[in-house]
Amino acid sequence: MKKILILSANPKNTDKLRLDEEVREIQAALEQSKNRDQFQLITRWAVRVDDLQPILLDHTPQVVHFSGHGTGSYGLALENELGETQLVSSEALAGLFRLFKDEIECVFLNACYSEAQAKAIHQYVDCVLGMNKEIGDKAAIKFARGFYRALGSAKSYKESFEFGKNAIDLQSIPESSTPMLKHRSRRQPRKALTKSKSASPSEIEFKVGDSVTMATSHTTARVFISYRSQEPDRSLAQQFHKTLEAAGHQAFMAGESIRLGETWPQRIDAELKQCDYFLLLLSELSAVSEMVTEEVRRAKLWRDQRIDKRPIILPIRVNFPLNSPLNYDLRGYLQQIQQREWASPEDTPSLVREVLSVIGERGQWAINNEELLDLPVSTRFEDNPDYLPLPIASPELYREPGGAVPLSSGLYIERSPIETDCYQEIMQPGALIRIKAPRQMGKTSLMARILDHARSQGCETIPLSFQRADSKLFTDLDQFLRWFCEQIGRRLKRWHRLADYWQGYGSMDKCNAYLEECILEEIDHPIVLGLDEVDRVFPHREVADDFFGLLRSWYESARYGDASSELWEKLRLVVVHSTEVYVPLNINQSPFNVGKNVELPEFSPKQVQDLAQRYDLAGNSDLVAQIVALVGGHPYLNRKALYHLRRNDVTLEQLVLNAHTEAGIYIDHLRRHLLNLQQYPKLVEAMRQVVMKNRPVELDSEAAFKLESMGLVRLQRNDATVRSNLYRSYFQDHLQE
Structure with a gap:
């Protein structure tokens, strides 16, 4: 028998919530499930702070569900002796659940802005659900019903979470991105982890190259590793990935973590939303990569929006000195963030130690240099x-x-x-x-x-x-x-x-x-x-x-x-x-x-010819015609083609043949567009219509305007045509129904 304990609190000086309806829906969902006899539902209303320990001691539940108000970093709202609000901090809640970590399997915080508490509790409980922003009553109730209906049908906590989100979508409520899940499987420490004779119980021993380093593992964090698939970037990323996993953290590295058949844009976006740290391996090539820049932009966007100000960005320059220039966007995103340098494998142990120390202590690494404000600023x-x-x-x-x-x-x-x-x-x-x-x-x-x-x-x-x-x-x-x-x-x-x-x-x-x-x-x-x-x-x-x-x-x-x-x-x-x-x-x-x-318009063929002459590539009369046929007059895409041809990285035939593939020089640019497009299903469908037809397609005015704003289509009134053959070929492959 699995016990589900529902704790409800709606202090009289807070907005009225539909808590009774939520409890009825949860009860109905479990009663309708095929495994209803395996669950016992326990409810406690108007819960006070002093009630928490006794209730948990008396019932020893496997699932604890809280319904009420959340206040972000200030904590959850319970009641005091007068029935008014008494806040319980994230630290206090984490300490409470630490005492019951061997019994409690899942904590469900159905309260607005409860992500901070979920992350704190997740140090001790394997599965914690919370909300990353405000959530409406209807969405909260539908999510809870979907979650418990799936749980009662023998689904895992992680699968039940997805059922809950889908229950919101099925009602056409635009809030399915609000619930968040902190989850890890219960497992024994990996064999690679061995107790150090001189280590305290909170420490583990792991290998970095030929060096043995100590790192604390009392907290679990999600780390997104951003890197270019080249050497030494790839090997360094793999080193961090293995070490972070060995230390008990959850590390995401696209090459290691995305499975065959997964839709990578959704996976990348999901990992960026959930990560606590964004480990950026910044080499000369990644510094001009559109996808790396887009990942940094999204990491900063989520950091600005999340109450806990995560993810923390940890930049490490790989054979790329600090005085080397960054592109326009990266320099803006990384301003006033401390950066480290990697020049050889000898630097790896100390960098790994620092990263593990920062993560283990929930440190910041990034600083705001207030003293910079007092420096004289050049007017040149x-x-x-x-x-x-x-x-x-x-x-x-x-x-x-x-x-x-x-x-x-x-x-x-x-x-x-x-x-x-x-x-x-x-x-x-x-x-x-x-x-x-x-x-x-x-x-x-x-x-x-x-x-x-x-x-x-x-x-x-x-x-x-x-x-x-x-x-x-x-x-x-x-x-x-x-x-x-x-x-x-x-x-x-x-x-x-x-x-x-x-x-x-x-x-x-x-x-x-x-x-x-x-x-x-x-x-x-x-x-x-x-x-x-x-x-x-x-x-x-x-x-x-x-x-x-x-x-x-x-x-x-x-x-x-x-x-x-x-x-x-x-x-x-x-x-x-x-x-x-x-x-x-x-x-x-x-x-x-x-x-x-x-x-600003695209380049004309004459202007592309002018650019080719400046790259000393004007001798081939067919070159400009083929590039323009491929990418139109897009300034950056033309410059990129001429740059690689000038370096003899590719032949013109190879460039054109592979342009829309993973082996092509434009893959970062195309992936960025796909990643952004996938956020808007209506635009995906509109773009699919455009690329699948060889004639202008009439779109509704909003979709037409927004696709043109992204630079993906040309418009004549509301009739849209794809802007280049490059986009047509790539999106035909990736937007098939």
Whole structure:
């Protein structure tokens, strides 16, 4: 007989929950199951903190189910003697379940924001369910019913969890990603683990090469290992994987962990969502890998969203010195995170020791260098840390394409008359230029050249990447605008006066007053702000609407005149964002539509021919035609093809034949698109329709707009055609029904 103990608490000073309905549904699910005689259901209502130990001692259940309120890192809400809220911390709950770790098999926390408690309890209980954010009553009840119905039908805890999630989906409730599972199989320690004679009971001994190292194993963590499938990256990743598993942690390494037949995009995404640590093996090739960059982006995204601020990113540079430049995105994601270096196998033992120590102690590794804020910041564009593209090493043609094209590069292709028009526009009083396109189309490269031109004409130029803003700033207008003003003030050496202006109410008024009185009144020449990655603001409408309204008001003040129009004429703006930001949003147009709009087109065949000449590959008349037939005019994909051909890595025939396969040079780019596309079933179906037909396909307006925003299709009205043969071949293989 398996005992299921249900503990319910709904303090009278909290929102009313449908706990009685949840218990009835659980009871009904078990009674309808084929193994109902093997379960005993025990319920306790209005549970107080003092009740916990006695109830568990009296009943010794195998499953403990809590229904009630969760408060994230503050704990679960139980009741006190007055029936009001008394919080129980994650640490206290973990300590409680440690006392019953030999009896309790599963803990089910059906409460909002209970992930932190689930992770703490999972140190001692093999299976723990929780919620990574708020969950509605209906979804919570359906999930519980599905879970216990499966459990009563002899399914495992892990399988029952999946049944519970599916029960939510079947009701068309968009919350099936909210429940999370912390699970490990009950097993004996592996044979590779042997007690050390000098070790304490909480320590184990393991081999790293020829070295013996000690590591604590009192906690269990999930570690995602990001690496490139090359040497020495692969061997180093395998070393970490084996050692972490031997120490009792759950390590994910795509080459070792994804089984034949599994859908890798879903598995990758699931592992990134659940991992506690993201171990990044960063070599010269992985630093320009789209998939590695995408994994880092997603890890940072989940870290910003999760209450426990996980996963912690642990970067190790593999034969890739710290002074070697990173691409635009990676440098933004990894800013202010300490990085380690691996130069030879002799470095492996010490790095493994440090990683195991950090994980075993639930350490951070990453630090926020507050002292960096007090360092002088150069106002030169090319030296400014916000301008991430760096000079490329000689010979330029042998440098892997990635990120923006530096000012010093001879590989920048002008798309006339865009550059000339922008150079003229930025010199107009109060100018505002909006540059938008999918990723890797050259937006930041164009912004760099506009600012460089403005500087040559006597303007003060300030590049500002919104990647440098902490995610929490985008949820608070006052904090965000203060950060925005501070970045401008630091570059102009006027940031120390900001505190005088940031008092009282009205965030937008404070921002206006600071820029007008402290900046524009005191500087004689025009100021050009280059705002990159502003798409980070778009999802946060409470901040986005006011911020873009503020930019619009500055533009209109300069153009249409008011008492301070002469001051605002000095301020010019270049605003850059990726159109891919539209995909997860419930919008079908930019929330910001004033000023000069620049939508970057693909290269024409003539421009691809020009680029080929710069790579010294213009002798083959058929080369450009075949590349354009394969990838169209996509700037990055053309540069990548010419780079590999110039190095003689592949022949033209091999490049074209293998382009859409795992052996092709574009596999990282294609996998990134597939990974993103799989998040949206409606877009998957729309893309399937497009690639399976050789004629334009009429799509609904939202799907058509979002696929175009991703750069996957071309539109004529709502009729869509696939953007390149590369995409057609790849997605035909991977989107088959």
